[in-house]
Amino acid sequence: MFIFIPFLKFQMIGSTHKISAYPSLSAVCGLLLGPIYGFFAVVLVTLVYFFFNSKAFYFGIYSLIPPALAVISAGALSEGKWKYAAIILIMGLLLFYLTDVGRVAFCNPCLSILALLLVLIFREKISKLLFNKDYKKLIVGAIILSFTSVMVDHLYGSILGIVYLNLSAEDYISVIPIFVKERLIMTLIGAFFVIFAVEISKCFLKxxxxxxxxxxxxxxxxxxxxxxxxxxxxxxxxxxxxxxxxxxxxxxxxxxxxxxxxxxxxxxxxxx
Structure with missing residues (x-):
């Protein structure tokens, strides 16, 4: 499934805008492949797709950064190495607020801050929740994992938008309601794939x-x-x-x- 990350897109409800689905799949990629192999898989496939259709990447070759970091975060969290995910989020927030746009549109990374708080609160428990026999705990773990990876992708994508596309603070402020809805949908899609992967793995092991x-x-x-x-x-x-x-x-x-x-x-x- 991870092989087709750059190719997948889904239509937003009530909108003609198409969003790349890789943020939804970054969590399951990190879960199945871990932070290292997941990173190489995403980078390799994205590079291949980039050479075939470079116009699909708004940030050029730098478009590799958000999905790669998202998969690393997901892989680290699934292995209980929560500090790596926290560092990635903290670095992203610092970079965002160091920009002029970030200081004006300070509310834009609100969901990324929430993701960081969840990582700091649950820490290695996220990994334990993912592999818990209690289905409710599995759902909670899957949602946290998916949400964190989606928000890592969004955070670094926002930074690239400022640096690479010269987007204004007004642009970021105006799309807050839209991106909140989009990222929550991505989170739910990602959580579904995580739960599916965990259950399939349990079946194989059984x-x-x-x-x-x-x-x-x-x-x-x-x-x-x-x-x-x-x-x-x-x-x-x-x-x-x-x-x-x-x-x-x-x-x-x-x-x-x-x-x-x-x-x-x-x-x-x-x-x-």
Missing amino acids: HATKLKEKLIKSYIDEEIKINYKNTFNIDEDLLKKYNVKIPSEEEQKEILKTLAEVMILNNDKDKN
């Missing part, structure tokens, strides 16, 4: 666990059949003499299953 259990069971059954045949060659009198008991097939299966689970657990710990 079936992967079942498949792993089936493979282990199949291997154990086969191993027991082979080994149990060899027990007939054992001297039973010798076993009785030393009071040694050979475990039954079921007992052997349970022992091997326990050993397999311990080995898998230790292997997972080593990876972490």
Whole structure:
């Protein structure tokens, strides 16, 4: 899905204006690919699209900046590294207010400030909310993640509008009601994709666990059949003499299953 970020557009309700949909998808890209791979994926695809249709990018090659930072923020938040997202937002706000337009249209980044406050309040809890079993908490986490990434994109897009297009403070003030509505719609779309991605991932993991259990069971059954045949060659009198008991097939299966689970657990710990 992330491959088509620059190509996706959606029509605003009650308007002929078309908005690029990548801010809506930046959250799910960051979630699935993380901050590093997500960054490279977005930059690579955007560059390819830029060379094919450079007119679609209002800020020229600098149009790479907003989506790239949005994906980095989303990826960092989904991994619990909230400080990176906070730094990106703080830097963006500082840059915006350092401009003449920013000091006049000081209300323009109000939603970006709200996003920063949410990051500072929830911090690593955002990541925990995303992967929580409680569906309501998942929705809250998805909305925060989507909202933050959308507002990072908007904030840096606003800065580019000032620097690259020389937009006036009046332009920014006049569009506040419009961009608030647009960004909230993008947030909801992004949250939907995040929830969808999380649920699909859970489904894959669930079936992967079942498949792993089936493979282990199949291997154990086969191993027991082979080994149990060899027990007939054992001297039973010798076993009785030393009071040694050979475990039954079921007992052997349970022992091997326990050993397999311990080995898998230790292997997972080593990876972490």
